[in-house]
Amino acid sequence: MRPDRLNSYFASLTTLKGVGPKIGQAFSRLLRGDVLQPSRRIDLLLHMPVAVIDRSLQPSLAEAPDGFIVTVRLTIDKHLPPPRNNKRVPYRVLAHDETGEITLTYFHANGGYLERQMPVGSVRFVSGRLERFNGVPQITHPDHVVDEDDFASMPLIEPVYPLTAGLSGKVVHKTVQACLEEMPPLPEWQETALLDREHWPAFHEALDRIHNPIGLSDLDLLSPARRRIAYDECLASQLALSLVRSNVKKAKGLARQWDGKLKDALIDALPFTLTGSQQQAIAEIEADLALPERMLRLVQGDVGSGKTMVALMAAADVIESGAQAAMMAPTDLLARQHYQSVRRLCETVGIRVAVMTGKDSAAVKRQILQALEKGDIDFLIGTHALFQQSVVFADLGLAIVDEQHRFGVQQRLMLSDKGVATDLLVMTATPIPRTLVLTHYGDMDVSLLTEKPAGRKPIETRTMSLDRLGELVSRLAAQLEKGAKCYWVCPLVEESELLDATAAEERHESLKAVFGHRVELIHGRMSAEEKKSAMDHFKDGDAQILVATTVIEVGVDVPEATIMVIEHAERFGLAQLHQLRGRVGRGDKASSCILLFQGPLGSVAKERLNMMRETEDGFRIAEADLRLRGEGDVLGTKQSGMPGFRVTDAEAHKDLMEMARKEARLIVEMDPGLQGKRGEPLRDLLYLFGRDEAILLLKAG
Template identity: 50%
Template sequence: MSGRPDILFPLFGDLEGLEGVGPKTAKLLAQLDIAKPRDLVFTLPHAGVDRRRRASLRDVPAGEVATVEIAVLRHEPPRSRGRPYRVQVQDTETAFTLVFFHARGDYLRKLLPEGARRVVSGKVEHFDGMIQIVHPDHVLPADEAEAIPDFEPVYPLTAGVNLKQMSKAVQSALDRLPDLPEWIDPALRAREGWPGWAAALRTAHAPLGHRELAATAPARQRLAYDELFAHQLTLALARASVRRGKGRVTTGDGRLRRKVLAALPYTPTGAQARALDEIAADMGAETRMTRLLQGDVGAGKTLVAFMALLVAVEAGGQGVMMAPTEILARQHLDNLRPLAEEAGVVLEILTGRDKGAERRAKLAALAAGHIQVLVGTHALFQPDVAFQELRLAIVDEQHRFGVAQRMELSAKGQGADVLVMTATPIPRSLALATYGDMDVSVLDEKPPGRTPIKTALVSAGRMDEVVEHLRGAIAQGRQAYWVCPLVEESEVSDLTAAEERFKRLRAALGERTVGLVHGQMPPTEKDAAMARFQQGETSVLVATTVIEVGVDVPNASIMVIERAEWFGLAQLHQLRGRVGRGAAASTCLLMYQPPLGEGARRRLETLRETEDGFRIAEEDLAMRGAGDLIGTAQSGLPRFRIADLERQSALMALAQSDARKLMADDPGLETERGTAARVLLWLMEQDRAIRLIKIG
């Protein structure tokens, strides 16, 4: 599979070869992300206009588009500059006016000679009790009126490209469609009643009515499925290439895990026990584990992760846990330390801060196998970090990690199993799109001892009451977070917002009580401020969103979020999850600046109603759309042209099982269907998948 198959050549040529597309139009189309004929045929019409012929405009409501045959009565050129040119016309039942601005009279007289019959089509308007059409879209002699389609597709346009040019270019691209082999499983296609690929494209570009523009129309569904299937095939190839690397069978005798369980003050939840069984079974298999451990804030991922690390240690190997930031790595260390002591396991941390002799000593201990569990940041990727026998790598907060990094990490240990943890509940369709190469374990129960959090909405005008409430709580020995919004994108103003609030709270509550953490601080200062808060030296921590992920202070039971309406749902949910970690009843105050917009109100009310992260994530997806939800740029989330992740999650699940089945039946993609699937991967520009086939 050396290069792109020749059969696809017509779809990957220059746009300029298409009808009506010169260098200027090609440049304009690039703004719509259209660079070649392939992009054009995948740009489907998003609306349509009914242009079926009517007898008269008499009963047509204003705002509707209508097509009617008329007799031209008379021309009324403008009396002064800047006034419109009018042509009075008549259909079978009523007279009306065609209106043109900046028009040349001689051109209009040629187009609409007095006494002639024409067919006109355009948007009907009512003006001073008169019917008019301003700048009709079509004016044609009756014998040429067939050129007006009954239902005209409407495309996304960009300044300088009109509908006529776009339609012409699309048509010209459709004329070049090659006849491609079928990559969809024949039984599936028959069951769904889907057309073939080229037929589906032609139908989608020539809808007969509004029903055919819907995502549920068979032609559109098939084209969406092609995109999802190509994407899932890429993930299935990635998964296969990880599994091809021989895994190691890692089974432990349970002695260390039993010690930890005996020391716990509670019994693990059913969800924790289930996840542990799934992970242990994967580690004991010959193929490499690639599993995602998904759990809401406070679902008890740390315990599950540590038990998995103990399986590696029981088997005589080492485990590593990687966090995205130094603060989080240190926190994992603090959370794991008591468990490690119960188990009698040597636990260490390695971050960018380790230098010189200390770093060399840690690396030597690691290579000799004296360190059994290592916690760290991406500093673990450096070439001089070598394990004696790495069996399990755990990556925290996946969405900062793409498929490529997952592979790089597992390459560190020859055949090490990989477990990814995320505290961001992701709706199923997105989980499939982003982690389709992995198996998923979900922690959907809260461990006992977690107190529910009371969430309230407070208008910013009641700031003084909130400060008084804080004063009382501090007097009782409670601690609070006060989160300031990130103002715009500029870090300077963000900083001033936090510093202003810090000064005012310090003035109100006392010098020693209030601490400050923001993104512009040197890491050492940030850590010191966090540590003072963790140890209870300060009672209130003013922070920008740097505290969002993972910071754990069990005594903190109040969370104030200022300008909560500026934050996304998932972010608010994550922030709220910083409290409610201890025994005290916790509150989260969402402060907003009235009036609230519709979207903001819905977000804040959703939070007030539920603490279920998965419900919140589904709502977030419905409100914001998929690209926004994980931030398309950093999520590696594919950009689909046709498929709609929010509404087609069932198709995505189907595509995943189909892709995995094809890989199981035909790992080299050599069969007839496999070869067709290769063509699909090239067509959908899945370069990563193509590289994987080559390696394979």
Template identity: 50%
Template sequence: MRPTLLDPLFSPLSSLTGVGPKLAQLLATLLGREDAEDARVVDLLFLAPHRLIDRRHQPGIAYAQEGAVVTVVGDVIRHLPPPAGKSNLPYRIILQDDTGELALTFFKVKGNWLEKAAPLDERLMVSGKVEWFNGRASMVHPDYMVRESEAGNLPMVEPVYPLTAGLSPKMLRKAVENALTRLPDFPEWIDPSLVSKQGFAPARQSFEQLHHPRDDRDADPQAPARRRLAYDEFLAGQVSLAMVRAKLRRVAGTPIVPTGKLSSKILAALPFSPTRSQSEAVADILRDMASDQRMLRLLQGDVGAGKTLVALLAMAAAIEGGGQAVLMAPTEILARQHYATISKLAAAAGVTVEVLTGRTKGREREAITERIASGAAQIIIGTHALFQDSVIYNNLLLAVVDEQHRFGVHQRLRLTAKGISPHMLVMTATPIPRTLVLAAFGDMDVSKLTEKPAGRKPIQTVTVPTDRIEDIVERLRVAVAEGKKAYWICPLVEETEESELMSAEERHAVLSMMIGAPVGLVHGRMSGPDKDAAMLAFKNGETRLLVATTVVEVGVDVPDATIMVIEHAERFGLAQLHQLRGRVGRGAEASSCILLYKGPLSENGRARLSILRDSEDGFLIAEEDLKLRGEGELLGTRQSGTPGFRIASLEHHGDLLEIARKDAAYLLERDPDLISERGDAVRTLLYLHRRDEAIRFLRAG
């Protein structure tokens, strides 16, 4: 049961004064919750301000520095509305103080509210970012603008939060202030010696300081309050991962004694020999599976490093040991592709392979589930459908999960819940830096595949500004006419008003006209069968150019595709660009990747694209990406089951993660059921961070 102490924090947002259904929904959207029902008061407390407005900084208009956020007090001397019928032009108000003039600039002004808010000769206080053009100061859409007579109500230092359309800073600030009144005095869950060594304030005080910064130092990631709350977040994560690990370990595994009969046949049928790191990974896996403790191993291998072969050899060992193996993929396309690759190799050893996805229906499904239950099916490949209640295994000894970060950590427990305790091998093509492995999968041993398989050609990567797009299209037209295959990746599915990016559908229409050959289209909003059909047409050569969104990032295998064009490359994460690039260069022909970017690039943007241009080492690229963008972006999106930390950041608080991991291990070793005084406080911490799942294992275990 959640401690009653936390009840006020887990009330719905609508329980806060002034928050009705509409505002609750806006807040839920901002907080990344599906609907208002799922968002709680506590979520507002974890919404950290990203900067602050310091109204004490009033240098005078002439002395305001370019790009600085300043406060100005001055008289309204002119209104310059746009000419009639030209509503796309800005409305300007000229403000004057003792040192000079400032143009307040507003776009898309409706009605006459500016005339009311800033009448001529009125003395105003405005705050916002100052920009200088041709020696004139300008402030576009000030952060706030009030009459000087009313300025006394404004706090001199105010935190600035992220917003969402329709939500004003004032509404949000009021909701956060209301949420702060619900804070209880928490029990201390951090070890006392660490509290004094790090100089941590109590949790309640840290939340209050987070939302009431006094100056820029308080908004810095290294501010004491942020470090305290970051540590709490890491500790909650590491304790729950360690509890998952202990629970999975507590269910004994079945030691597997392979004979080598099947794997030797598979190896003999290969046209190449495995790389050194493939052989080492297989040795690690066999050693783990021979123990009566369940294996939990993460296999990291760059795109095309040969993870599938390692997984197949592990599955062959499980079959030699008298059992079955499953391979679970995140999408239908990937599952069917694994099936195509694995069934060919398994046939050499006489191993039977089945594929089961959500689309397998009726009699076909019944026949397959019967073969799984009888043990006639030895390797079963599929999607989440593999773990539905209707699927009963004869003797499941090994589960391989592909693209782990698409599944949450706790989905791995579904298997255990079914009373099955297979060894687990988790594969990812996203090279994950060590700190992130700790944060997301703190409970796993890791094997890395570091070489490219034999015969892979390097991919030539070039960066090209979008104003040369016509040259690229012409080169593509010639290449397609010569029989080559190419991908064109777009960042969005359909045109939205705010975005000037070319959507996939529009780009498809334009390229279809210009290429003079059939062009395919795949994006995330298409149905599964439509996606598969478009991919198949590309694979079979019916279309030679495929326009796609990032749905092709994971695992689509078309060995004869040699050209990859990525539009608006500056908008993608490095790891994601590297994944996309890995879709080409899979055959014997030389391949190229063209990164189209919209200039001018920021320094960070230039650095990112040049890392990609100069390196094909996914691990190096991932480490750089972590430095440049932070962990939230590294594994694609925020929603992909990665540790979406709310306060903590691996980039700024990496030192605390290591301490939290050791602390969690130390605590659970001494108090595995969390019944001591500190253990009880840690239970409160787990509930506070919505890690209830972990507590259920304590009770169930």
């Protein structure tokens, strides 16, 4: 598959001297997030340093400034090991230069090793932070101790990398250098004119400059070396998306024909009127469906803007044209919610709708699959279960993917490959800043839903300190007496479902002591049946408080719920707070959201909570979120930095993303199979940045 010239880039780090199985596992954890995924040299080369240590200050001991990192030339005078069996006394090495004396201090040291490293009478260059105790200079655990020969090659500007348990900066730096030495230069994939205009170095040189910086400016996000690598990454991403797009478009679409009666019947059955932007989005979708090309459209709408209705109208048109529609949601809970929200409408107008998730019994699945293949189901709603090979449609005309950022490009394609000329509609309730729309949906046309359905009242948002919890509970009691329903969301304690569940269970117990059987609990570790039972009791039974972890973030729809309490709101990202708040205010009653926080608040947390009080505009919130916490979280992934991106920064490199998008479209127009002179190097680029999916398409297409 991969050309041989890339072999050394993809070789495991354990093939390098000094990287044994244990260190290899630590690298895997750092670079791939999983000890079972072997880390490769390219992963380390794209692991960017975040700061530098400057060792260039080389004063005499008399002039050395207190508290600074210095590099000094010393003569070793004497070793003072600690008294036997007294671990608390450090091992000390006395040394001097022409202007004064110094003590090098080591705790829990291996004396034999230090004696070999610094024989008495030898000259050594020592680098570390110098501090004075009673006027005498001292360096505790020097970072470097080298002889004259090694000093000639010691880097005086040293990069600092993000680390993980079991890895020191020294090991990472040494391994990076070994990777750089064994990296053969590759044919250039960027245009010479671009490199000249931007003053960008070659790929190999750029990596060398980033990992061996001459000064702090080399690590700047806007330095020529960093921008070069970021542009490579942007181009790989946009080129992959463009190839997917051209592949989908190339697979001939169907110009669908329908007369709109089914959609009109649905609109008549609605208890409300569609908003202007819903009508606009439906018109854009219908224009796509009528073309002999496959549709690739993203419907982006804020919480509660009515995306599900837009999708249902599109499904009605496709069903009327004689084909089937499928809708895929990221969770079992969400798939069943969608089913509940459209079932009555579908039955009213004669659309045969069903729901299928991985949690269904074998017998239920078998029944649904038979009906689907025979064409007795018009509209199937489900989870990842829809990807399975056993799922066969009579004629899948429209695939709808909800909460798209949780599914990769590959999964989108797998679903649309279930039919001939299947049109694809993708929906997200995460308002995404333009930069990120380009990053993740460079291959799609976009429809925006900017209005809330008529009759929705604004949500009053307030902040409250956790030490006023008792006051909140008594105010809540008064509201429950009037029949109100309330969500109470507990925070992610950390990335652990077990601990999240514990936090929720404890709050559930304490509220139950006050409100008895009116309190229900739902969290990620419960079975689908338990979740459904809790949800039903809250939605249709006499439960009035639902204590939950963030499993309710997307798609849960209980119009009677008018109060949202978010505990430890300072721990949540803005986009997540906004999503959670959107679970209330879905009916015609006034709703409120209480953000409980634990003081004192940092400046970012304070700004976040203020923004929530100020606005309900998801797009303003998304832009602020991007500014406050890095774009990883805007799309729901936890690490900062763009999901799937290692070098590119959304804010600093947004011009590069726009450039790369234009360039990628041009490449695919001129050379759709990447067969030309530049095609081979561009394939290297796709491999290096992990966009191999696109190469599979070239081979298949």
